[in-house]
Amino acid sequence: xxxxxxxVSGYGRVGRALVRLLLEKGEAVARRHGLELPLAAVxxxxxxxxxxxxxxLPLGQIAAGLPxxxxxxxxxxxxxxxxxxxxxVERGLADVLVETTPTDLQTGEPGLGHLRxxxxxxxxxxTATKGPLVLRFGELNRLAERNGVALKxxxxxxxxxxALDLGVYCLAGAEIERIEGVLNGTTNFILTRMxxxxxxxxxxxxxxxxxxxxxxxxxxxxxxxxTASKLVxxxxxxxxxxxxxxxxxVSGIEGVTLDQIRGAAAAGVVPRLLAVAVRDGGAVRAxxxxxxxxxDHPLAAVDGAEKGITYxxxxxxxxxxxxxxxxxRGAAAAxxxxxxxxxxxRGVKG
Amino acid sequence: xxxxxxxVSGYGRVGRALVRLLLEKGEAVARRHGLELPLAAVxxxxxxxxxxxxxxLPLGQIAAGLPxxxxxxxxxxxxxxxxxxxxxVERGLADVLVETTPTDLQTGEPGLGHLRxxxxxxxxxxTATKGPLVLRFGELNRLAERNGVALKxxxxxxxxxxALDLGVYCLAGAEIERIEGVLNGTTNFILTRMxxxxxxxxxxxxxxxxxxxxxxxxxxxxxxxxTASKLVxxxxxxxxxxxxxxxxxVSGIEGVTLDQIRGAAAAGVVPRLLAVAVRDGGAVRAxxxxxxxxxDHPLAAVDGAEKGITYxxxxxxxxxxxxxxxxxRGAAAAxxxxxxxxxxxRGVKG
Numbered sequence: 001x002x003x004x005x006x007x008v009s010g011y012g013r014v015g016r017a018l019v020r021l022l023l024e025k026g027e028a029v030a031r032r033h034g035l036e037l038p039l040a041a042v043x044x045x046x047x048x049x050x051x052x053x054x055x056x057l058p059l060g061q062i063a064a065g066l067p068x069x070x071x072x073x074x075x076x077x078x079x080x081x082x083x084x085x086x087x088x089v090e091r092g093l094a095d096v097l098v099e100t101t102p103t104d105l106q107t108g109e110p111g112l113g114h115l116r117x118x119x120x121x122x123x124x125x126x127t128a129t130k131g132p133l134v135l136r137f138g139e140l141n142r143l144a145e146r147n148g149v150a151l152k153x154x155x156x157x158x159x160x161x162x163a164l165d166l167g168v169y170c171l172a173g174a175e176i177e178r179i180e181g182v183l184n185g186t187t188n189f190i191l192t193r194m195x196x197x198x199x200x201x202x203x204x205x206x207x208x209x210x211x212x213x214x215x216x217x218x219x220x221x222x223x224x225x226x227t228a229s230k231l232v233x234x235x236x237x238x239x240x241x242x243x244x245x246x247x248x249x250v251s252g253i254e255g256v257t258l259d260q261i262r263g264a265a266a267a268g269v270v271p272r273l274l275a276v277a278v279r280d281g282g283a284v285r286a287x288x289x290x291x292x293x294x295x296d297h298p299l300a301a302v303d304g305a306e307k308g309i310t311y312x313x314x315x316x317x318x319x320x321x322x323x324x325x326x327x328x329r330g331a332a333a334a335x336x337x338x339x340x341x342x343x344x345x346r347g348v349k350g
Numbered sequence: 351x352x353x354x355x356x357x358v359s360g361y362g363r364v365g366r367a368l369v370r371l372l373l374e375k376g377e378a379v380a381r382r383h384g385l386e387l388p389l390a391a392v393x394x395x396x397x398x399x400x401x402x403x404x405x406x407l408p409l410g411q412i413a414a415g416l417p418x419x420x421x422x423x424x425x426x427x428x429x430x431x432x433x434x435x436x437x438x439v440e441r442g443l444a445d446v447l448v449e450t451t452p453t454d455l456q457t458g459e460p461g462l463g464h465l466r467x468x469x470x471x472x473x474x475x476x477t478a479t480k481g482p483l484v485l486r487f488g489e490l491n492r493l494a495e496r497n498g499v500a501l502k503x504x505x506x507x508x509x510x511x512x513a514l515d516l517g518v519y520c521l522a523g524a525e526i527e528r529i530e531g532v533l534n535g536t537t538n539f540i541l542t543r544m545x546x547x548x549x550x551x552x553x554x555x556x557x558x559x560x561x562x563x564x565x566x567x568x569x570x571x572x573x574x575x576x577t578a579s580k581l582v583x584x585x586x587x588x589x590x591x592x593x594x595x596x597x598x599x600v601s602g603i604e605g606v607t608l609d610q611i612r613g614a615a616a617a618g619v620v621p622r623l624l625a626v627a628v629r630d631g632g633a634v635r636a637x638x639x640x641x642x643x644x645x646d647h648p649l650a651a652v653d654g655a656e657k658g659i660t661y662x663x664x665x666x667x668x669x670x671x672x673x674x675x676x677x678x679r680g681a682a683a684a685x686x687x688x689x690x691x692x693x694x695x696r697g698v699k700g
Contacts, residue, residue, distance in 0.1 A: 021665065025523060025665075028525075029523060032590075033522070033523075160665070160666035160667060160669070161669070162516065162519075162520030162521070162669065165519055165520040166512065166516070166520060166671070168519075169512075169515055169518075169519035169520070169687075169691060170512030170515040170516060170519070170520070170671075170687070171512070171687070172383070172686075172687045172690040172691060173375060173379060173383075173683060173686040173687050173689075173690050174683055174687070175378075240382075296653065298651070298672060298673065300651075301648070301650075301651030303646065310673075315371065315375075315510070315675065315679055315680065315682075315683035315686075316510035316674055316675050316680055316683045316684075317510060317673060317674060317675035317680065318673045318674075319510070319511070319512065319671065319672070319673040319674050320671065320672050320673050321516070321520075321669065321670065321671045321672075322648060322669070322670050322671075322672075323648065323660075323667060323668045323669040323670050324666050324667060324668075324669050325665065325666050325667035329665060330665070330666055330667065332665075333523060333524055333665035333666045334666075336522075336523040336665075337519075337520070337521070337522045337523050337524070339523075340522040340523050341519060341522060344694075344695050345694050345695060
């Protein structure tokens with residue numbers, strides 16, 4: 001039985017979904033994968049809950065005792081106010097840091113500090129947080145290599161759409177020559193409504209906000225930055241480069257008019273906010289913008305809030321993956337998947 | 351540097367494509383994955399070529415010196431006439447048997463004997479041959495477990511379409527509740543032509559044969575048996591069962607009339623030869639037959655000779671993968687991928 005002791009950093013929607021998933025799936029993961037994942041600590045802005053023994057925190061009591069708004073440090077038996085993720089990783093109580101704090105594309109914090117601390121102290125990292133990787137991929141990757149630990153981030157690339165894993169595992173040994181992706185469900189939902197229902201951009205955006213698909217401040221999505229962030233992570237993970245967000249040419253969907261959409265429909269093509277990374281000599285060119293796809297392009301069928309990605313390879317031809325849950329439970333499922341694959345590759349630790 | 355010494359069993363189109371791929375990709379695989387794959391022996395019906403040293407056979411000379419029709423035992427320096435795969439695996443000269451002999455769905459031979467011999471002698475197996483797994487999955491799986499070796503067969507499930515790997519790696523930790531697949535390019539090509547061009551079954555089949563997509567004797571494909579074989583392998587690998595081919599309810603496309611296809615088109619649905627595996631209590635029900643898909647079903651867009659598979663899961667929602675080269679080079683690429691993933695999971699041997 002492999003044993004990976006976890007620190008879950010961030011106890012928002014994804015952190016909570018992960019604790020519930022560990023509770024729900026723990027027995028099946030142990031039986032099928034020979035893997036136990038005790039929760040050594042769970043940390044939020046106000047402090048942490050820290051386990052007293054090797055069995056970890058009692059997941060049922062954590063999940064039940066911490067409704068939204070109540071942080072882990074408030075728990076009587078395990079609560080430790082004020083302690084931070086960076087302090088906890090130094091205590092030697094865990095093997096993996098699972099990072100679920102909110103993404104900040106300007107500073108990468110607080111995740112960046114957490115990842116640096118964890119990797120420096122020999123902890124593997126599994127992260128759903130994009131910021132640190134979008135800004136400091138090269139540094140973090142070297143830090144992981146130097147300390148002989150893994151840095152896994154499939155949950156940060158597109159939640160349960162296995163964009164990164166498809167490249168890592170399913171296309172191993174093939175050269176990926178070009179990547180095209182529809183990586184943001186909100187913008188795809190808006191463009192699909194404009195095309196199908198002839199709504200204006202503002203109408204479709206309002207409907208997406210009403211349904212909870214778009215955020216009140218939708219700029220990260222509609223400006224193309226969420227898409228660009230995912231593209232950076234995927235390209236860096238698969239093409240052997242260390243792109244940063246400022247190296248991507250980004251345009252969004254805010255300027256798309258209903259006339260343009262009607263014109264595309266008349267021409268029989270499908271508008272998508274497309275992320276593209278393509279090899280160009282030793283470098284990689286990356287861009288995000290609206291492209292008109294031929295109807296037989298595999299991403300032309302990826303409609304509504306769904307996402308998809310196509311890899312063009314030398315030996316395996318074109319491979320497309322689409323779907324995957326986008327909500328916190330989907331992101332938590334991607335974190336669990338990374339933990340299982342980490343254990344497969346690194347073998348017994350405990 | 352990990353070192354996995356290979357015996358390639360079968361030197362037909364797939365075996366030849368693999369030797370060429372090892373030649374072409376050897377340096378990149380060593381650099382990126384820290385993996386060397388020396389060819390200890392290559393075996394065909396008439397005997398083998400066997401390397402004299404740890405560096406393995408010279409791939410360039412093997413590829414150049416053996417045009418189609420000329421077997422490895424004819425090579426002057428390395429040829430060893432009459433020796434068989436089963437004898438070679440006992441010599442301790444290799445870590446992995448790569449099986450590429452033709453599939454026989456009645457007897458599973460000659461692959462079945464080769465796999466039994468290899469697993470019993472502690473060799474990992476990577477196979478593109480379906481027969482042994484379709485008929486004796488349970489036995490071979492137990493044999494692999496008992497001997498602490500891996501049995502990998504993604505190349506047997508649909509060549510470069512990563513049907514199996516998607517489930518193994520990308521959906522790890524999720525419950526797969528239902529699998530639906532378009533797993534045979536020939537039948538999908540025929541049905542697509544009937545729908546798009548209003549050809550009869552016989553006309554579309556003749557065109558597929560003319561293009562080399564269908565074989566002269568197309569029964570394995572059009573009868574649904576190739577699809578059913580792949581479904582058995584995928585379900586066994588992912589759903590924890592040990593189905594055999596006779597447990598699948600199979601019907602093919604021979605009886606499909608142009609009238610039926612026109613009726614489906616009028617109703618706005620898309621006919622596909624669909625493989626379905628679904629959990630039913632502790633068991634799994636598996637079937638192959640023509641189904642009419644709604645136009646927004648993800649496999650409705652998988653047209654022509656392309657293949658695709660959709661997994662319905664508990665935590666990750668619906669995930670579909672489509673595409674992937676079907677020819678011998680695609681199958682060889684899938685074998686190479688299995689070797690890389692094997693090395694990742696098993697670590698250093700040499």
